Amino acid sequence: xxxxxxxxxxxxxxxxxxxxxxxxxxxxxxxxxxxxxxxxxxxxxxxxxxxxxxxxxxxxxxxxxxxxxxxxxxxxxxxxxxxxxxxxxxxxxxxxxxxxxxxxxxxxxxx
Numbered sequence: 001x002x003x004x005x006x007x008x009x010x011x012x013x014x015x016x017x018x019x020x021x022x023x024x025x026x027x028x029x030x031x032x033x034x035x036x037x038x039x040x041x042x043x044x045x046x047x048x049x050x051x052x053x054x055x056x057x058x059x060x061x062x063x064x065x066x067x068x069x070x071x072x073x074x075x076x077x078x079x080x081x082x083x084x085x086x087x088x089x090x091x092x093x094x095x096x097x098x099x100x101x102x103x104x105x106x107x108x109x110x111x
Contacts, residue, residue: 087094
């Protein structure tokens with residue numbers, strides 16, 4: 001064998017190795033892209049699941065807050081009616097209580 005033949009054989013093996021490495025790199029890239037797509041898909045599914053759960057919880061809390069607000073509003077309305085009834089039944093006590101409350105608040109806010 002001559003040196004030229006050995007060089008050509010070496011170059012041929014080098015080119016074959018280079019082609020094999022390029023093919024392996026392409027396969028690795030394709031596998032990585034596929035895995036990334038799978039992970040993205042799983043992440044999107046989990047995010048959708050989390051969003052659904054969060055929306056359900058938000059709806060529950062919104063409903064609870066609405067009920068609590070309505071109860072507080074009802075109590076305040078009842079207290080207002082009771083206060084008005086008491087003042088109508090006892091006008092002198094109502095006026096004196098309002099005068100006393102106004103005096104105390106005036107002292108507090110003056111400071």
